[in-house]
Amino acid sequence: MIPLLLGISFLAFMLVRLAPGGPFDRERRPASPEIERRILEKYHLDEPLLKQYARYLGGVLKGDLGPSLKYRNHSVSDIVIQGLPVSMMLGTCAFLFALGLGLPAGFYAAARQGGFGDYASSLVALCGVCVPAFVVGPFLVMEFAIRRKLFPVALLESPMHLILPTVTLGLYFAGRVARLLREGMLGLRDAEFVVAARAKGMTDVAVLRRHVFRIGVLPVVSYSGPMLADLLTGSFVVENLFQIPGIGVFMVNSSLSRDYTMIVGLVLVYAVLLLMLNLFVDLAYRWLDPRVSYD
Amino acid sequence: MGNCRFKVQGLLALGLATILILSGCGRREPRADVVIINGTDPESLDPAIITALEDYRIVPGLFEGLTRIDPVNAQAIPGLAERWDVDEGGRAYLFYFRPGLRWSTGDPLTAHDVVFSWLRLLDPRTAADYAAQLYCVKNGEAYSTNGITDASRVGIRAIDDLRLRVELNHPVPYFLDLCASPTLSVVPRKTIEALGDQWLQARPLPSSGSHTLEIWRLNDKIRFRKNPLYWDAANTANNTVEFLPVGSPATALNLYERGAADIIWDKDLVPAELLKDLKQRPDFHDFPYIGTYFVRFNTTRPPFHDARVRRALALAVDKRRIVERIIKGGESPAGHLVPTGVANHLAPESLGQDEAAARRLLSDAGFPQGEGFPVFEYLFDSAAGGGSKVHAKIGVELQEMWRRELGVRMELRQMEKKVYLAAQTGLDYDLSRSSWVGDYNDPNTFLDLFLSNNGNNRTGWKDERYDGLMRQANVEQNPRRRSELLRQAESILVAEEAVVIPLYFYRGFQFYDANRISGIHGNILGMNPVRTIRNSEATRTNGGVVHDRDARASAAAGAGKPQ
Numbered sequence: 001m002i003p004l005l006l007g008i009s010f011l012a013f014m015l016v017r018l019a020p021g022g023p024f025d026r027e028r029r030p031a032s033p034e035i036e037r038r039i040l041e042k043y044h045l046d047e048p049l050l051k052q053y054a055r056y057l058g059g060v061l062k063g064d065l066g067p068s069l070k071y072r073n074h075s076v077s078d079i080v081i082q083g084l085p086v087s088m089m090l091g092t093c094a095f096l097f098a099l100g101l102g103l104p105a106g107f108y109a110a111a112r113q114g115g116f117g118d119y120a121s122s123l124v125a126l127c128g129v130c131v132p133a134f135v136v137g138p139f140l141v142m143e144f145a146i147r148r149k150l151f152p153v154a155l156l157e158s159p160m161h162l163i164l165p166t167v168t169l170g171l172y173f174a175g176r177v178a179r180l181l182r183e184g185m186l187g188l189r190d191a192e193f194v195v196a197a198r199a200k201g202m203t204d205v206a207v208l209r210r211h212v213f214r215i216g217v218l219p220v221v222s223y224s225g226p227m228l229a230d231l232l233t234g235s236f237v238v239e240n241l242f243q244i245p246g247i248g249v250f251m252v253n254s255s256l257s258r259d260y261t262m263i264v265g266l267v268l269v270y271a272v273l274l275l276m277l278n279l280f281v282d283l284a285y286r287w288l289d290p291r292v293s294y295d
Numbered sequence: 296m297g298n299c300r301f302k303v304q305g306l307l308a309l310g311l312a313t314i315l316i317l318s319g320c321g322r323r324e325p326r327a328d329v330v331i332i333n334g335t336d337p338e339s340l341d342p343a344i345i346t347a348l349e350d351y352r353i354v355p356g357l358f359e360g361l362t363r364i365d366p367v368n369a370q371a372i373p374g375l376a377e378r379w380d381v382d383e384g385g386r387a388y389l390f391y392f393r394p395g396l397r398w399s400t401g402d403p404l405t406a407h408d409v410v411f412s413w414l415r416l417l418d419p420r421t422a423a424d425y426a427a428q429l430y431c432v433k434n435g436e437a438y439s440t441n442g443i444t445d446a447s448r449v450g451i452r453a454i455d456d457l458r459l460r461v462e463l464n465h466p467v468p469y470f471l472d473l474c475a476s477p478t479l480s481v482v483p484r485k486t487i488e489a490l491g492d493q494w495l496q497a498r499p500l501p502s503s504g505s506h507t508l509e510i511w512r513l514n515d516k517i518r519f520r521k522n523p524l525y526w527d528a529a530n531t532a533n534n535t536v537e538f539l540p541v542g543s544p545a546t547a548l549n550l551y552e553r554g555a556a557d558i559i560w561d562k563d564l565v566p567a568e569l570l571k572d573l574k575q576r577p578d579f580h581d582f583p584y585i586g587t588y589f590v591r592f593n594t595t596r597p598p599f600h601d602a603r604v605r606r607a608l609a610l611a612v613d614k615r616r617i618v619e620r621i622i623k624g625g626e627s628p629a630g631h632l633v634p635t636g637v638a639n640h641l642a643p644e645s646l647g648q649d650e651a652a653a654r655r656l657l658s659d660a661g662f663p664q665g666e667g668f669p670v671f672e673y674l675f676d677s678a679a680g681g682g683s684k685v686h687a688k689i690g691v692e693l694q695e696m697w698r699r700e701l702g703v704r705m706e707l708r709q710m711e712k713k714v715y716l717a718a719q720t721g722l723d724y725d726l727s728r729s730s731w732v733g734d735y736n737d738p739n740t741f742l743d744l745f746l747s748n749n750g751n752n753r754t755g756w757k758d759e760r761y762d763g764l765m766r767q768a769n770v771e772q773n774p775r776r777r778s779e780l781l782r783q784a785e786s787i788l789v790a791e792e793a794v795v796i797p798l799y800f801y802r803g804f805q806f807y808d809a810n811r812i813s814g815i816h817g818n819i820l821g822m823n824p825v826r827t828i829r830n831s832e833a834t835r836t837n838g839g840v841v842h843d844r845d846a847r848a849s850a851a852a853g854a855g856k857p858q
Contacts, residue, residue: 021713025720027730028346029750030424034440036750039422071513073339073495079513141549153549155539156515157323240543243550245515249542258713 001275005268009060012267013053016260023069023258043069045260056264065265070257076265080247084269086156087234087246090169093162094231095224097170102177103220109178110185110216111208121178128175137168137241154243165242169235173227177220185216214288221288225281229274233266324510327518327537328833329812329825330556332547332564336514336540340495342480343416343423348732348821351477352560353538356506356519356825358480361390361409361459362471366827369736369818370638371471375404375481375503375526376459385466385772387450392457398483399502399522406453408503411484413451414438425478428734431470433462465770468639468777469737476735480504505531505826514540519825532814532829557812557830560823562624562804567685571623578808582817583636585733586801587629587741590673590693592794593722595755598668603660605793608726609646610653611700612693618799621688629797631789632731633738633781636819640738641778643786646793650700657701665702671725672708676715686728689798719753727753729795736820738781739768745788745795756794761787 022045030036040046044055059066065076102125109121141164145153152161185208188194197207234248247266254262286292334349342358345351355363363374376390396404413432416423417439430436433450437443450462463470473479483501487494494500500508505527506519517538521531539556541547547564550556559565565573573579592599592608599605614628627635630645654664662668673693675686690707697703705726710718718724733740743749746765747757761784768780788794803821814827 019713021711021717025713025716026346026424027716028424029720030422030426032427032436032440032750034419035422035424035426038419039424042420042422067492070338071336072344073341073492074513075493078496082512083514138545141545146549146552149553153553153555154541154546155550155555239514241546243539243541243543243546245512249514256712 005271008271009264009268010053012264013056014049016263017049019258021258023260066261068259068262070259076262079250080265080269083245083247083250086244087248088232090162090165090244090246091231093166094170095228097166098173098177102174103181106178106181107213109182111205113186125175125178128171133168133172133235133237136171137238140164140168156244165238165244169231169238176223180219180223181217184219185212188212188216218285218289221281221284225277226274228277229270232273233270324518327535328533329828329830330537330539331558331560332541332550332556333538334561334564335542342477342482343421345477346424352822353517354477355504357502357504357508358482359504360474360480362475364475364820364822364824366816366818366823369820371475386463388461390459393526394457396526397524399507399524400499401524404503405456406459408481408484409459410451410453412482413479414446414449416478428473428476428478431463431467433464466772468774469735469739472735472737506536531826536825551806557807559806578806580805580817581625582803583819584801584803584821585634585637585819586730587632587634588730588798589632590796590798591727591729591754593724593755594794595722596725598660599725601660602792603656606646607653607656607701608697609793609796610649611696612796613648613696614798617689617692621685621692622799624802626799626802629800631785632795632797633741633785634800637738638736639774639778641782643782644790646790653701668703670704670706672706673726674708674710674715674718674724675728676712677709689728722755742781742784754794758787758792
């Protein structure tokens, strides 16, 4: 894991510097080249890249992700500490929403394979996957916040404020989960253990629930790792639309503003989360499928 | 299987518990008296660092300078200094401080604090983008660029706690306006020396302005509370003010419509497609604003090194069409660079619109009916908030006008903002969309951009006559003659040499319900001090008074921390 993180940090550090323009290129240039030079010197941007990377890595090892080059009175660590819990809170809710909606929908479609219920739920799932958040979000706001006044339009001040962002963020993943579960379960329709269970006289629903679901859900479990990493690190569209103070907005804006330290810091946070969640997924596999072992 | 069901139930219970726990994490503060949607997140609240408009609108509430802006007419009026003497024909100022000034933490605020703040601004280690605002001070530039290291040689000196003497290189007619600029505000020495770049994280943060900083959460909110130790606290019209950094115009408008915010004070914060309808509403307020949208020529690239070509292109632009068809916000077409209404400004001759003259000029330059004219590019950036659409639409309109009237072909070249800036700075463009918002109420804030040695020139244009006229204007003490010199310089810039094509002057936009919100004035700088903004509903809720008790307790709670 450590070598992988080192590789990721090195690549991120070098790649962001390939983009033209720098963090201190603004509409208004400083009055003198001396000031520009001082700014670069202050943030060590005048040093050779490898030296900068070594300096950065030294800071990271001490838990310091460096100062933000855009928000110069804040450190990247502070921004992550402030925003990550908010993004994680929203991401967790969206994750649970995706599973809560996607699993029953997928199960229902698999159980009613070829019937109206299957087509209907598959169509809804497909819509969830196809319609992007920047369409779903404004629609939900317009209908439920502006017209019906059931929910707040934006900000994060109470549990009610979480509902629309959760639905907006989770709908896509709910659709993916439903489709994955349906495919996973249908693939097992003729498996030997299913035939055996049926031969013992179990009803179709009981076979699906007790035997097929447990194995058929494995593709969803595999997908859960990257899905959760995506959700926990925030979404630019949803956080921007609902004015949620997470780190999703910084993920995009730091690239646009060439905030080098912030970009690399956030990439590292994302990488750590992704690696950890994939590890959990591997462990969950063993828990769910007795055929899997890691000897 | 029973085991599996148990696991599933356990997971569901865990999920539910997580939701309940996490849902309780929403951060709630009581609604502020005034909630303002301010635009994107401020990059900093450090007066020496800030450069963006969003920052400029907030910082004066926390830190005040020797003078401050009169919200009605944007003129400089006494701030921390109650009066001043002007000596040596405008080359020296003696400021007299108000007796008994205090930081919000209770420590005395003296002339020595101004010396520290201004030297800090000039200090190269601060790396302040706007250090040049003090280059007019004796030895200010030399100190800022490492020419001298002895701070005592800079013309800023505290005679005692209540008197400050400032010596200038030459008379600067707008020096008192500069003193009101947030960049020159007074900042707390002890806090900065103790915490370095992180000094704004100190709580309580010593404030010299009308409010103290209670909360600053990036991408969430900034919350001010009234500073009871401010010298003019009796006239502060609110107890708490919140600034919401909303990036999406639709969200900003939704929050405003649902009452979660009282004021939107930026045109870019309402959806452009709704502007036409929104302008009809009684809560829409607009005013002339110190900003100009213009086109830059790269004068180092043929054929744009030829003034006749530049003038020809400028003469063929129908600015009214751009304003009426694309911008639609009531902006006025610009005949010159300095917006109408700026103090000390005399309008120069402008080129106007004359297609026949344009064709003649192009022909004189060797391109009759545009024959042989190379295909050129129009550079513009993909700004946020729908700005890119405006830039692109203007580009398309110009493309068509020049094709139709002059027979020349232009291609559009859109770039991401930082790449666009790098291209502009490196003169890697033919024509480029540009804009400028003035820092203070004087033509100089626009015209000095095009001095040969100014880093913001970005056209490659150097003109001895222009530089000479600007130099003369800078030392001219007679206001009328100075305005005339500036007029001549601007005339060279926009008419004779046509280095830029001014397209339109900005207008400022605000949305607020005037029956409820008062104390906002549309001045040309677009700078409205938060101290004057009153929400009559919030005042009624507080029993009709804006009371100091909460603020005093809050200030006292942190007394003794580093200042």
